[in-house]
Amino acid sequence: MKAAKLITNREFKLLIKPQGLDRRSRIAALSDQILSFCQKSKVEFFHLDNATTGLRNIYFYDTPGEDFRRNNVILRVRESRQNIWVDDWCEVTLKCRSGDLSQATQFNPAPKKSIQSRLRLKEEILRGDALGSHRAIYSNNAILDAVPIDSLFEGTFASVARYFPGMLMLPIDKKTPVRIVGGRTNKVLEACLPIGNLVFGDGVQAHCEIAIWMKSVGDPIVGELAFSYRVNNKNRLQVKAHQRADTFFKKLQLELADSLEIGSTKTALIYGKPE
Structure with missing residues (x-):
């Protein structure tokens, strides 16, 4: 395959x-299995033995009728944690995610010009209906890295649109309430552990990590194994490297078959609806 011209990740x-x-031995065994599989697949893997686990709270905003979700829009907040302490600043991401690239790019997630952000157009490759298959969805993202927690959204759609004017294209009344999906008790604790870097070819080196979503410490909901890499003008035409990543992903499913959970994304679990 050749990465589409607009794709950045x-x-x-x-x-x-x-x-x-939630047990270190389970994560160590999974990491060792991936390392062994890389060796069999002749994919170079720079394993991280002493990586630090990051902790953060994850939650989503939507209207009571889930108008964002029905329009393929996701508004996510990540609060970094140091042990029990939550930082005063959080990461806010607005994304339009769709199986259709043109639909994802028609929505503009960028914040107002006075707010700094990182814009990303991701091709997210997920497991297909059968083991060893895959399908793609496209995520058009604006990421705000340092939003004061105390100045987050004030409870109405209008307060969200003040950050993200592109939201005004959605058919939602400005006075519609906006709240945390599932309520404040539905916040998720995420533990994220980098495990290494995978090399698929010249300029195509993927960061690999394991994320664990928990209701609280000791109560895992689901895990996610992910690897990702940037796409730029230098590596966009590295067809063999991109194909090698695709093939590795499909074969990895067969290797990890006993460990895989049925489903699409972690977000879908929070909403209780597939993507």
Whole structure:
């Protein structure tokens, strides 16, 4: 394959069964299995032995009728944690995610000009209906890295649109309430552990990590194994390298078959609806 001209990132994702994911031995065994598989597949893997696990809270905003979701829009907040302490600043991401690239790019997630952001158009490659298959969805993102937690959205759609004017194209009344999906008790605790870098070819080196979503410490909901890399003008035409990443992803599903959870994305679990 050749990465589409507008794509800035390719990200491969596999959901992992939650049982035992809060135990270091389980993660170590999974990491060792991936390392062994890379050796068999002749994919160079720079393994990280002493990586630090990051902690953060994850939650989503939507209207009571889930108008954002029905329009393929996701508004996510990530709060970094140091042990029990939550930082005063958080990351806010607005994205339009669709199986149709043109639909994803028609929506403008960029914030107002006075707010700094990172714009990303991701090709997210997910497991297909059968083991060893895959399908793609496209995620058009604006990422705000340092938003004061105390100045987050004030409870109405209008307060969201003040950050993200592109939201005004959605058929939603400005006075419509906006709240955390599932309520404040539906915040997820995420533990994220980098495990290494995969090399698929010249300029195509993917960062690989395991994320665990928990209701609280010791109560895993689901895990996710993901690897991703940037796409730019230098590596966009590296067809063999992109194909090698695709093939690796499909074969990895067969290797990890006993560990894989049925489903598409972690977000879909929060909403209780597939993507």
